[in-house]
Amino acid sequence: MKKLFYIILFFVSSFVEGQSIDTNYSISAGIRLKKYTGFYWVNGISGEFHSTKLLNNKLHLGLNIATSNLGTAFNSNALSTWETEISTIYFFRSSKKLNPIARFNLGFASVQIDDKYSSIPSRSFIASIETGVNYSISSYSIRMFGGYNLLSGNGITGLGTIYPIYGGIGIMKSFK
Amino acid sequence: MKSIYFVFFTLLFISCSKTDKIPPIDNAIDLDGTQINDSSLTYPERFLLSAKIPAPSDQDKNTPVYICVHGFTATTFEWIEFRDFVRKKGNAYTSLVLLGGHGRDYNDFKNASWEDWQQPIKDEYTKLINLGYKKIYFIGSSTGCPLLLDIVSQNVFNTSIVKKMFLIDPIIIPSNKTLTLVNTIGPALGYSASEMEKGENGFWYKYRPYQALYELNTLTQLVRKKLEKGLTSEIPIETFKSNKDGSADPLSAALIEKGINGTCLTNIIPSNLHVFTRLNGRNNYTTEDYNLQQNTFNQLLNQ
Numbered sequence: 001m002k003k004l005f006y007i008i009l010f011f012v013s014s015f016v017e018g019q020s021i022d023t024n025y026s027i028s029a030g031i032r033l034k035k036y037t038g039f040y041w042v043n044g045i046s047g048e049f050h051s052t053k054l055l056n057n058k059l060h061l062g063l064n065i066a067t068s069n070l071g072t073a074f075n076s077n078a079l080s081t082w083e084t085e086i087s088t089i090y091f092f093r094s095s096k097k098l099n100p101i102a103r104f105n106l107g108f109a110s111v112q113i114d115d116k117y118s119s120i121p122s123r124s125f126i127a128s129i130e131t132g133v134n135y136s137i138s139s140y141s142i143r144m145f146g147g148y149n150l151l152s153g154n155g156i157t158g159l160g161t162i163y164p165i166y167g168g169i170g171i172m173k174s175f176k
Numbered sequence: 177m178k179s180i181y182f183v184f185f186t187l188l189f190i191s192c193s194k195t196d197k198i199p200p201i202d203n204a205i206d207l208d209g210t211q212i213n214d215s216s217l218t219y220p221e222r223f224l225l226s227a228k229i230p231a232p233s234d235q236d237k238n239t240p241v242y243i244c245v246h247g248f249t250a251t252t253f254e255w256i257e258f259r260d261f262v263r264k265k266g267n268a269y270t271s272l273v274l275l276g277g278h279g280r281d282y283n284d285f286k287n288a289s290w291e292d293w294q295q296p297i298k299d300e301y302t303k304l305i306n307l308g309y310k311k312i313y314f315i316g317s318s319t320g321c322p323l324l325l326d327i328v329s330q331n332v333f334n335t336s337i338v339k340k341m342f343l344i345d346p347i348i349i350p351s352n353k354t355l356t357l358v359n360t361i362g363p364a365l366g367y368s369a370s371e372m373e374k375g376e377n378g379f380w381y382k383y384r385p386y387q388a389l390y391e392l393n394t395l396t397q398l399v400r401k402k403l404e405k406g407l408t409s410e411i412p413i414e415t416f417k418s419n420k421d422g423s424a425d426p427l428s429a430a431l432i433e434k435g436i437n438g439t440c441l442t443n444i445i446p447s448n449l450h451v452f453t454r455l456n457g458r459n460n461y462t463t464e465d466y467n468l469q470q471n472t473f474n475q476l477l478n479q
Contacts (some may be wrong), residue, residue: 119444
């Protein structure tokens with residue numbers, strides 16, 4: 001888990017360093033609420049970076065950190081799950097307020113279970129493709145999305161909390 | 177662009193259309209057909225204690241009774257080996273319940289709700305209580321487990337008589353996660369065929385109508401949500417879960433342990449069999465599988 005944290009830190013810091021020489025960048029951050037069909041709400045935060053140098057603002061780079069502790073497991077007996085993803089997001093009609101979007105996420109998921117379950121997978125890579133629409137109002141944007149997990153888990157060769165289909169909404173605020 | 181609309185509307189049409197495809201049932205060998213039924217329907221006294229001993233003695237009433245509940249598409253066959261094991265030991269009784277809609281034919285299975293599956297469990301329990309039995313244990317396998325947990329949540333069990341509940345390879349979340357999509361893709365599929373080993377023919381349904389899969393999904397979702405809220409059980413629960421169960425996700429055991437408010441023990445079993453306590457009908461099993469089965473039977477019986 002620590003390794004993943006450092007990789008993400010490196011990924012994010014690379015952007016921050018890049019911003020000092022690119023004055024046409026923009027960063028945004030917000031919340032992402034995701035529901036697996038037939039399973040948990042997994043909610044968290046999301047950040048994005050885009051620049052005129054990345055396909056003229058059409059390509060965004062993103063980071064999602066989400067947990068069921070802020071979703072179904074909040075104040076319940078549901079399992080605590082964590083998901084961390086880095087993303088590339090393509091915005092169609094980027095100059096308009098309403099944009100169809102396509103997204104690819106790659107990351108890591110885990111579930112917190114007792115040691116007695118050590119022979120059951122408790123962590124897994126995740127990869128998903130996503131599509132949706134984004135609507136911008138001033139410095140805010142709201143989006144709806146649906147996605148498909150390419151690596152869903154059966155509890156033997158993959159983490160059993162990763163379901164194939166999901167949908168959700170996100171609210172982002174642009175800071176520059 | 178037109179082709180995208182065509183694909184979209186075709187998929188929408190398929191998902192909305194109510195097809196009722198008839199599977200290629202072989203009446204001579206398939207339980208799904210109209211010729212083969214579960215034996216408990218013809219000879220209930222060989223399976224149900226209430227039918228075997230309709231007027232129990234005081235000694236009978238004080239003998240422990242194990243009500244055994246099988247899983248989705250299965251029959252009483254799933255617990256025959258345990259019944260025979262208990263008979264040899266001679267210090268307890270078993271009562272093997274056939275779930276509603278099971279052990280009959282495809283149409284019965286298709287038309288039964290999960291509440292129908294559950295009803296014979298309640299019926300046999302009520303009969304045994306009325307006959308005066310004082311020590312009742314429940315054993316569920318696979319889908320039998322959420323059916324039992326749902327009854328626990330209804331508070332209908334007499335907790336001074338029901339001593340303990342054992343869950344063998346319970347399903348709360350399925351291994352095949354596409355089960356959750358049955359509402360959408362089920363009508364287009366009509367049914368799914370399961371791969372069956374030769375010795376299992378005639379004892380399990382081979383074809384699973386989407387209506388039955390829908391019921392299974394409804395039941396597991398319902399019980400999962402009850403566990404998330406906290407399912408209070410005054411009856412001690414003990415779970416045995418294969419760590420490489422390819423039908424019921426092994427995390428189901430963790431969901432039960434976390435969701436039960438009460439005594440709940442979990443045993444993780446090193447096995448790749450779903451319902452590892454049933455070996456009859458399998459093409460192959462190892463000495464380790466046999467030992468696990470026998471050890472577990474002893475554990476169930478020595479409570």
